Amino acid sequence: EADIYQTPRYLVIGTGKKITLECSQTMGHDKMYWYQQDPGMELHLIHYSYGVNSTEKGDLSSESTVSRIRTEHFPLTLESARPSHTSQYLCASSEYWGSDTQYFGPGTRLTVL
């Protein structure tokens, strides 16, 4: 099992709420990623980070934001959740950029009512 953790595992909230999905890893990896995955579908990269103070938008446009103040921590925030944000969010990290093996957390399943 990879040493990468996500909380909460499940979250059901009402429209308009601000939420933060937590992701932390203890492997000392510089590279971290957030993916969005709908049931039975492919993963879409929404954010990534090369290291501390680095954040980049991924291939899929997302209204969420991320921050990287510490190497081990890469939280994702939604300022005002909407039903269209309902999805599974997966956090991952890797030692080297991109083509390297990525280690995934267990995911957060978000439902916005």
Added chain:
Amino acid sequence: SQQGEEDPQALSIQEGENATMNCSYKTSINNLQWYRQNSGRGLVHLILIRSNEREKHSGRLRVTLDTSKKSSSLLITASRAADTASYFCATDQTGANSKLTFGKGITLSVRP
């Protein structure tokens, strides 16, 4: 359009049988990886094969890569019920800032 596309979309076999899953891609790659995802969980890395490699083994897994056909196959031998999961191929395209692009996945069911 999708870079990596797996085939078939779903596969159901009996325990002990072999499972073969295929992945096709469109552009040149640096490497191709296979991941497994159990229901409701994150992905687990299975194997990575580089563009200059043709075949790779890891336990009951065998991966082949044919860059001329832009395709890869994952073979799981002597399948077990615990192999039931979704399997994804992920490609690292050359010149695409080396981000991994995942396919839609193959749902494998292994009947006891």
